[in-house]
Amino acid sequence: MDYILDGILMMVDLTNIILCYTQILRKELCNNKRRIIVAYVGAAICSGIYTFCSTEAWSIFIEIAIPCIAVVFVINWDRMKTILLLPCAYVLESAVCIMCSYVVAMILDVPQGALADDKVAEIFICSIISLIMGGKFLYDRKKGAKNDKLGFSKGVYVSVTIAAISFLFIMSAVQAIGTDYKVPYNQTNFLGFLWSIVCIVFFF
Numbered sequence: 001m002d003y004i005l006d007g008i009l010m011m012v013d014l015t016n017i018i019l020c021y022t023q024i025l026r027k028e029l030c031n032n033k034r035r036i037i038v039a040y041v042g043a044a045i046c047s048g049i050y051t052f053c054s055t056e057a058w059s060i061f062i063e064i065a066i067p068c069i070a071v072v073f074v075i076n077w078d079r080m081k082t083i084l085l086l087p088c089a090y091v092l093e094s095a096v097c098i099m100c101s102y103v104v105a106m107i108l109d110v111p112q113g114a115l116a117d118d119k120v121a122e123i124f125i126c127s128i129i130s131l132i133m134g135g136k137f138l139y140d141r142k143k144g145a146k147n148d149k150l151g152f153s154k155g156v157y158v159s160v161t162i163a164a165i166s167f168l169f170i171m172s173a174v175q176a177i178g179t180d181y182k183v184p185y186n187q188t189n190f191l192g193f194l195w196s197i198v199c200i201v202f203f204f
Contacts, residue, residue, distance in 0.1 A: 005119035010047035010066060011040060012126045013093065017067045019133040020089040021075050021082075024203075028076040039070040084157050087164035092203050097126045098171060099196030102189050111185035112192055113175065160203075167199045 021027045030036065046066045068086050072079045098112075104125060105112040115121045152160075174192045177183055 005123065007044050007047050009119060009123050009126065010043055012123055012130055014040065014043050014067050014070055015130045016093040016097070016126060016133070017086075017089045018071060018074060019130065019137060020093050021071065021085070023133050023136055024092065025085055025089060027082070030074050030076050035073050039073040042073075043067065043070045081152070081157075084161065085152070087168075088160045088203060091164040091167050092200065093129070095167065095171065095196045095199040095203075096129055097122075098175075099193060099200065100125045100128060102193035102196060105189045106186070106193065109186070112189050113185075116175065163202060167202070171195060171199070 018029065022029050043066050046069075067090065068083055071086065071089075072082050075082050101115050101122070102112050104121075105115055115125070171192070174188065174195055177188055177191075
């Protein structure tokens with residue numbers, strides 16, 4: 001069952017990352033359905049192999065590497081630039097999902113770590129983002145709306161990548177505080193929620 005849940009969660013994360021590219025970073029999704037299917041099937045297979053041969057020390061790198069390989073097949077843009085923007089898309093997607101999980105944790109009055117450890121709850125929370133951005137994507141396609149192109153200088157690439165990595169480590173540290181130290185969970189929930197907002201505002 002864990003293999004299935006991990007695979008579903010990887011598919012949802014990949015969908016959110018692709019939607020970040022199309023809806024926020026304003027890159028075009030390819031029209032080749034076969035490439036999209038191959039990207040998803042490949043990501044599912046890689047996720048299953050990783051889950052079966054899991055090594056905790058490499059988990060974060062594998063979780064980033066699988067979407068990185070998949071998105072280059074489905075985004076119509078220079079492959080190297082697509083990869084360079086992956087930290088931005090990955091962290092932005094993660095920040096929104098984490099923020100939602102902290103909101104749910106505060107509403108339910110439970111530690112956020114309990115939700116993060118529950119694969120079903122994590123899938124549900126991340127799917128909310130997929131439905132919202134996916135609905136906007138389908139609406140724009142139906143109306144024939146085209147996103148304005150965004151230009152990125154080398155300085156922007158470097159600064160965004162460094163910031164994305166920094167935010168990733170800090171968000172992980174905030175989650176660790178709530179899990180590994182005797183800090184009241186209502187305080188870590190609020191701190192995590194605020195930090196997620198800071199991250200999202202920075203990227204926008």
